[in-house]
Amino acid sequence: MPRFLVIVVRAMASQSSYALITGAATGMGAEYAHQLAGRGYNLLLVDINPQVQNVAQLVSAQYQVQAQSYIMDLGTHDAADNLYLFCHEHNILVEVLINNAGLYHDSDILDDTVDFNRTILNLHVVTPAMLCRLFGEDMRRRGRGYILNVSSITARIAVQRLGTYGSTKAFLSAFSRSFHIEMKGDGVRVTAVHPGAVDTGLYSIPKWMTRAGLALGMVVTPRYLVRRALGALFAGRAAVTVPWLWGRLTILLVAFIPTCLLRLIRKLNLF
Numbered sequence: 001m002p003r004f005l006v007i008v009v010r011a012m013a014s015q016s017s018y019a020l021i022t023g024a025a026t027g028m029g030a031e032y033a034h035q036l037a038g039r040g041y042n043l044l045l046v047d048i049n050p051q052v053q054n055v056a057q058l059v060s061a062q063y064q065v066q067a068q069s070y071i072m073d074l075g076t077h078d079a080a081d082n083l084y085l086f087c088h089e090h091n092i093l094v095e096v097l098i099n100n101a102g103l104y105h106d107s108d109i110l111d112d113t114v115d116f117n118r119t120i121l122n123l124h125v126v127t128p129a130m131l132c133r134l135f136g137e138d139m140r141r142r143g144r145g146y147i148l149n150v151s152s153i154t155a156r157i158a159v160q161r162l163g164t165y166g167s168t169k170a171f172l173s174a175f176s177r178s179f180h181i182e183m184k185g186d187g188v189r190v191t192a193v194h195p196g197a198v199d200t201g202l203y204s205i206p207k208w209m210t211r212a213g214l215a216l217g218m219v220v221t222p223r224y225l226v227r228r229a230l231g232a233l234f235a236g237r238a239a240v241t242v243p244w245l246w247g248r249l250t251i252l253l254v255a256f257i258p259t260c261l262l263r264l265i266r267k268l269n270l271f
Contacts, residue, residue, distance in 0.1 A: 021043065027222055029047065033045055037065045043065065044068050098148045100148075108161060120165070160266050191239060193225075194241040195220075
């Protein structure tokens with residue numbers, strides 16, 4: 001962002017305004033921290049990974065903003081209530097909520113433990129929905145606020161081994177659209193971002209494939225993804241898919257694969 005725009009944005013952001021980012025220890029979450037700090041927001045960074053403390057120290061020194069870290073498990077049924085209470089007890093006014101915490105997972109539903117299924121449901125469904133509900137009420141009362149929910153292009157892809165992951169992301173997608181419609185007239189902007197492949201080291205693929213994907217635009221960097229997502233959020237858009245072309249093509253192609261062909265792919269152990 002050009003320096004003069006950073007100055008303008010920082011002047012607009014209240015010194016008491018915070019951006020709350022979940023899953024902020026690595027990858028996209030850490031990048032949201034950098035870019036929102038660059039826009040002048042103080043930060044509350046939440047993650048189960050202690051690395052989040054280092055991210056907070058780094059962005060605080062680099063951008064001269066207040067950055068606090070809070071280590072907690074967001075995969076429990078009462079995580080949203082506890083986080084909301086923490087913010088009120090510490091007088092943290094959340095103007096931007098980034099529901100980024102998640103677990104990428106491709107496995108048969110019955111191959112996962114009951115505890116894991118419960119965790120991912122809490123992490124992708126219960127916690128972000130309740131954070132939207134709790135902080136959304138405060139934002140509506142103030143007549144200003146921004147909520148970004150990180151969904152996935154798999155929300156539109158119902159295939160084997162993505163049953164839990166894709167379905168929970170589908171909830172986030174539908175929930176965000178409804179909440180966007182409900183809140184837009186009250187001055188609160190709600191956006192869902194649907195990332196495709198992002199170069200975060202999350203996927204177990206050879207490095208040459210990642211480099212090829214980046215060159216072709218099939219894979220994007222966290223910096224690019226976050227810039228597009230925040231741009232859509234502050235512009236008041238309901239949703240954004242990144243990368244747009246390849247993401248849309250993937251959704252279109254996979255959505256039209258008949259169930260019988262998916263069963264054959266599974267029988268042949270291709271996926």
